[in-house]
Amino acid sequence: QQQVKQSPQSLIVQKGGISIINCAYENTAFDYFPWYQQFPGKGPALLIAIRPDVSEKKEGRFTISFNKSAKQFSLHIMDSQPGDSATYFCAASGTGAGSYQLTFGKGTKLSVIP
Amino acid sequence: SQTIHQWPATLVQPVGSPLSLECTVEGTSNPNLYWYRQAAGRGLQLLFYSVGIGQISSEVPQNLSASRPQDRQFILSSKKLLLSDSGFYLCAWSGQAPDTQYFGPGTRLTVL
Secondary structure, X not given: OOOEEEEOOEXXXXXXXXXXXXXXXOOOOOOEEEEEEXXXXXXXXXXXXXXXXXXXXXXXXXXEEEEOOOOEEEEEEOOOOHHHOEEEEEEEEOOOOOOOOOEEOOOEEEEEEO | OOEEEEEOOEEEEOOOOOEEEEEEEEOOOOOEEEEEEEXXXXXXXXXXXXXXXXXXXXXXXXXXXXXXXXXXXXXXXXXXXXHHHOEEEEEEEEOOOOOOOEEOOOEEEEEO
């Protein structure tokens, strides 16, 4: 019930291509969906986040698409660059009282090749 | 602006030795604080979280413990380390709305 399933586990994309990472959740009480970017040896950094009242959010080259009925959300990285090579984690949480946890996916290692 | 610090950055400890990792947050008051562990190539496992001084909730039973002696200080401890305690330990904070968490730079712990 608390899982967030993330795919693929790893992804190789050519420079300039589109990177797509997908996540699915089961808990209908989740109402906040952030994505984190982590470079080797560093802590995860918040990249972009969405709430279920919108179906899409875009910040620069990064877009979250959200499908509430399917309980799925995805990260699209347009014009992927070698500097985007990192591990990406999706997460979900319920913001009701007592909801202190972010449930993370297992991560996707993205490699953007020149 | 808010800043989160962790130290040490790296640590190599023998099995059976004690552990103390420290996390401090600047630029905010009464944050929620979290300890996560990340095993090599794997996701993030929540170990402890705290909503206030002296208030600790444990998510995973193990030989680790956490304490919050001050509002913006969070400490992860162990009396006797196990080989399985090796990993990347991350501290995070959030405001009272717990959704957006901000992570520190992490501590790489190797238990030999």
